[in-house]
Amino acid sequence: MASREPGGSVRPIVWAAALLLALGTERAVALPEICTQCPGDVKNLSRVAAYCEATSKLMQARCCLNQKGTILGLDLQNCSLKDPGTNIFQASTAVIIDLQANPLKDDLASTFRGFTQLQTLILPQDVTCPGGVHAWDSVTSFTDKQICQGQKDLCNSTGSPEMCPENGSCASDGPGLLQCLCADGFHGYKCTRQGSFPLLMFFGILGSTTLAISILLWGTQRRKAKAS
Known part of the structure; x- marks a missing residue:
């Protein structure tokens, strides 16, 4: 039961909490579709979540967002994706994208057209970095993933x-x-x-x-x- 001030009025803190809850619910509904197309939260060792925390941004569902709602990071690892899909372009402003542990086709040449801010792309180990090794400062292969780092301006x-x-x-x-x-x-x-x-x-x-x-x-x- 909400506590009341003398005279019967509900304390302002209760109204503030209700307002914050309403705003949070409204913002969650307004998330870009790409952020919620894969169920579940990001893993504890998610590089996207770590980037979001390090830059003091907001992690919601599978996306790292700034205060304006712009996508800066996207984590779709382990989502059974054979193709990133057309909604991936909603994350064209992303700096980091994680697509590892997905059965992706090894042809992403045109998928990331317009992703000029992308600096870190994590892919399944058998998928080639879009643009090839000459499009990135470094390409590092691991047993379970491949990391394309530092997009070059050709x-x-x-x-x-x-x-x-x-x-x-x-x-x-x-x-x-x-x-x-x-x-x-x-x-x-x-x-x-x-x-x-x-x-x-x-x-x-x-x-x-x-x-x-x-x-x-x-x-x-x-x-x-x-x-x-």
Whole structure:
């Protein structure tokens, strides 16, 4: 039974506890789906949990989150995953991801596209680090896992081929992946077209074409209906 102040009012601490509980429940419901797709809590020796504790972040379900709810760590070890799935992109802001002890396919080349912040990736021992050994500062193999550590920015790597034209710049797009960003005022294939992209003309032509096709199909169906 809640204690009361003289006069019968419930002590403020009780209301504060109720408010914190409500906020905690609301936050748990709002977790990204990737954080709860694997049942159970993380193991005691989880590197993700250790990172979360060391950086004073919040560990909820399988995710390490900052105060804004951004995923900084993801632990999906021992979840019977054959494929990380499309929800994995919800963790594209993660610094550390653990996928060990899963029957993953050995082809993760495009899975981590856009994961430019990823610095530690723990995989099953027989799964190759995405991008290969040249995409990481170090790749360490153990009997039960493989750790890909320190994602390299291949745009700054010595001897990397020049992939972008004069009007574009190279940017990392995940482990072993690059993209070419056009400079301001340029667009199109290899950034060779100057000026802004003609959105009005593009959508005008698209809309006119769609309308013409719709009218043609309507007229064809109308004639068939009259004939029958």
